[in-house]
Structures are given as C-alpha cells and as structure tokens.
Amino acid sequence: ELFSHITVAQILWHNRISGQEKPKWCLFDTIPTHLLLELNDSSNQAWQELVINTSKSGFKETVSYIDTIGDAHETVLRDIMTHVANHGTHHRGQIVAWLRAEDIAPPALDYLYFTRA
Helix, strand or coil: CHHHHHHHHHHHHHHHHCCCCCCCCCCCCCCCCCHHHHHHHHHHHHHHHHHHCCCCCHCCEEEEEEECCCEEEEHHHHHHHHHHHHHHHHHHHHHHHHHHHHCCCCCCCCCCHHHHC
C-alpha cells in the first residue's frame, strides 16, 4: 500500500509540473504489484528526463497547480522536487521498519549503494 502511495504521489507531482491530467489512481489506491512495478519504472524515467531537460534557472521557476482538495498553489520547482524525494524517503523508512518487525531483512536503500551498482 505504501509503495503504491509513493508511486502515485510521484506521478501526481510530475503531472502537475508537466501540465498533464491527474493520474487515474488516487493517492491511497492499492495498485496490483505487476502494474505498480511498471508505473514506478516509468515514473522514475519521467523524473530523470525532467531533471536532464530542465535548465539551471528552470529549477527556480514557479509551478501553479491544484492540490487534491481543490486548493490552488504556486511552488518553486526545486521545492517540489525536494518534497517528492523526502516524501518517498519517509515512506520507504516506514516500509523498512515494518519489514524488520517481521524479521525480514530489508533491501539496501542508501543512495551510495545504488551509485556503486
């Protein structure tokens, strides 16, 4: 459930930034695992492309959007990106805690681990 939430939130924020429609999933929908993995991969790719294709000054631009309760906001792109990263980190930490409580060894989450892979 939390991994679905992380992925949908990433998609929702990317869609807001790029001016696309809201995703068809709500923030707390549980997405089937086979579809979730594909969605997460495509979301990660979309974010990577956004970073690559955004100029240095573009990260300081303001994004206008409507939140999930219908309120309008304006937020600087770099602040949105920081929020998305921190949001995912928070929930991944919850998942790790739950795995450990069940005596299941969690996967490595440290960023440097992935840079070495």
